[in-house]
Amino acid sequence: MFEFLSLTFMQRALLGGELIAVVAGIVGPILLFRKMSFTSVGISHGAFAGIALGILIGVSPMWAAIAFAMGIGLLIGFVSKTGKISEDATIGTFFAFFMALGIFLIDISKGYHVDVMGYLFGNLLAISSSDVYFAAIVLLITVFWYLFRGRATVYSTFDEDFSRIVGIPVDVDYYFFMLVVSLVTIIAVMFVGVVLASSIMIAPSAASKMLSKKFSNVVLFSILFGMVAVFGGIAFSFYTNIPSGPSVVFFITAIFAISLGIKWSRNFVKS
Amino acid sequence: MNDGFLTIDSVTVRYDHYVAISKISTKLALGKFHVIMGPNGGGKTTLIKAIAGLVAYEGRIEMDGLDMKKYLKKHPIGYLAQRGAQFQSFPLTVYQVVEMGRYRFKESRMVRKEHVMRYLQEVKMTSLAKRPISELSGGQQQRVLIARALATESKLMIMDEPLTGMDPRSQSKFYEMIERIKEEHSLTIIMSSHDIGFTTAYAENVFCINKRLVPHSEAAKLLKEPEIRKLYGPNIHLVEHHHLSSGEEEDV
Numbered sequence: 021m022f023e024f025l026s027l028t029f030m031q032r033a034l035l036g037g038e039l040i041a042v043v044a045g046i047v048g049p050i051l052l053f054r055k056m057s058f059t060s061v062g063i064s065h066g067a068f069a070g071i072a073l074g075i076l077i078g079v080s081p082m083w084a085a086i087a088f089a090m091g092i093g094l095l096i097g098f099v100s101k102t103g104k105i106s107e108d109a110t111i112g113t114f115f116a117f118f119m120a121l122g123i124f125l126i127d128i129s130k131g132y133h134v135d136v137m138g139y140l141f142g143n144l145l146a147i148s149s150s151d152v153y154f155a156a157i158v159l160l161i162t163v164f165w166y167l168f169r170g171r172a173t174v175y176s177t178f179d180e181d182f183s184r185i186v187g188i189p190v191d192v193d194y195y196f197f198m199l200v201v202s203l204v205t206i207i208a209v210m211f212v213g214v215v216l217a218s219s220i221m222i223a224p225s226a227a228s229k230m231l232s233k234k235f236s237n238v239v240l241f242s243i244l245f246g247m248v249a250v251f252g253g254i255a256f257s258f259y260t261n262i263p264s265g266p267s268v269v270f271f272i273t274a275i276f277a278i279s280l281g282i283k284w285s286r287n288f289v290k291s
Numbered sequence: 292m293n294d295g296f297l298t299i300d301s302v303t304v305r306y307d308h309y310v311a312i313s314k315i316s317t318k319l320a321l322g323k324f325h326v327i328m329g330p331n332g333g334g335k336t337t338l339i340k341a342i343a344g345l346v347a348y349e350g351r352i353e354m355d356g357l358d359m360k361k362y363l364k365k366h367p368i369g370y371l372a373q374r375g376a377q378f379q380s381f382p383l384t385v386y387q388v389v390e391m392g393r394y395r396f397k398e399s400r401m402v403r404k405e406h407v408m409r410y411l412q413e414v415k416m417t418s419l420a421k422r423p424i425s426e427l428s429g430g431q432q433q434r435v436l437i438a439r440a441l442a443t444e445s446k447l448m449i450m451d452e453p454l455t456g457m458d459p460r461s462q463s464k465f466y467e468m469i470e471r472i473k474e475e476h477s478l479t480i481i482m483s484s485h486d487i488g489f490t491t492a493y494a495e496n497v498f499c500i501n502k503r504l505v506p507h508s509e510a511a512k513l514l515k516e517p518e519i520r521k522l523y524g525p526n527i528h529l530v531e532h533h534h535l536s537s538g539e540e541e542d543v
Contacts, residue, residue, distance in 0.1 A: 053380075172394070175391050181343070183391070185344070185363070185370045229382070233423040233425075234383075234384060235382045235383055238382055
């Protein structure tokens with residue numbers, strides 16, 4: 021039944037996918053409670069412009085995408101903080117521009133054969149060992165950040181004014197958080213593509229939020245749901261021969277729907 | 292400390308070109324219960340935030356002779372903001388919310404737990420420590436926020452319209468609790484309210500602002516001020532309140 025696990029490329033896909041599930045499960049709930057779910061959409065589309073620029077000027081698309089994603093993460097944060105408008109409004113303004121910029125740059129990259137669909141929708145089964153190593157480094161950074169600044173960031177998400185008063189460096193923590201989100205988004209883009217990255221970032225957390233009343237449990241379930249969806253999605257993709265990215269997204273959405281059903285049932289029983 | 296003053300000297304706050312409060316000056320005796328009154332949009336929250344160091348201001352605020360900005364760097368203050376929507380959905384337990392007040396203290400988890408439970412005991416909420424704050428009533432949430440403010444071990448507690456949405460009985464119990472903790476912790480309390488009702492029965496000093504300072508006098512005198520009618524309209528009826536209930540009970 022699990023013969024796909026004996027194949028090296030499937031092992032890599034599974035390992036990489038599970039790493040994304042863990043890091044997305046850690047940052048996703050904070051994005052959700054800050055009402056910044058759209059952030060990963062903005063960053064992932066910005067990363068597409070970075071990929072295109074990398075192709076055009078002949079540097080590694082991955083490194084160009086990382087630089088763009090981190091720059092855009094900070095830009096979204098800076099414009100939102102200083103312009104006193106919501107992150108979603110900022111992202112709504114920028115993301116279409118970055119997508120357009122990416123398409124424009126790819127269009128002028130004459131002489132290159134560019135697999136735009138690959139970047140837009142990803143291919144978990146094609147990830148390399150270096151991609152997995154990079155995901156492991158992002159996991160280390162994310163865990164390190166969560167251990168040292170996670171509690172303070174949760175506090176400032178809950179009550180920003182009180183957090184400032186007790187001495188939490190709210191703005192510094194916010195920009196650190198945006199950098200971590202940028203890194204997590206970029207590995208999601210590498211594995212499942214620009215279009216599907218936000219699903220793996222947000223849907224497990226949204227499903228978890230409906231079932232948990234403690235923040236630590238929201239994070240735990242978010243990680244768990246993401247890992248189950250990655251495993252199920254990759255296995256399903258192997259046996260049905262459908263693309264792996266969409267397959268994972270189908271599983272994540274199914275988990276979200278089940279959580280919604282459980283929540284509705286609970287509310288129905290209560291009433 | 293209780294012989295000193297919190298001095299507000301010609302404080303003006305602007306949001307871009309909009310002047311929220313203008314040249315407000317007053318002296319608030321430490322160790323007393325002060326209430327800022329005024330109509331909605333009159334600048335109560337802005338003044339509260341200026342004192343708490345949460346908005347930039349022109350002028351000077353001093354705590355017992357020390358510039359407030361310097362004071363805030365060394366001392367946390369107990370701050371209760373107006374309850375926002377996050378209290379209705381954020382999955383933090385009562386214990387975790389009070390634990391926020393201990394952020395500055397370098398202490399072991401055990402010591403922190405002792406402190407948190409002690410402050411929860413003070414507001415009679417220990418039995419609800421593990422409950423999500425979103426599941427509590429408005430009055431219970433305010434008790435938790437008071438425990439969190441106490442957990443900072445501050446001598447100054449600032450509250451922005453904490454009575455919003457409370458029924459008269461809960462308001463009366465709230466004031467009784469405030470009176471008790473003020474005495475037990477030698478606190479200076481500054482609270483904003485647009486409710487004339489109970490305020491004058493419990494506060495030791497009440498002053499009104501409507502962009503500018505209106506009158507500054509003792510609570511009893513305030514009732515006679517015609518300015519109140521100017522602020523709230525000519526049809527306002529002032530009714531003297533007395534303490535409603537005796538003793539506090541756990542609000543479970």
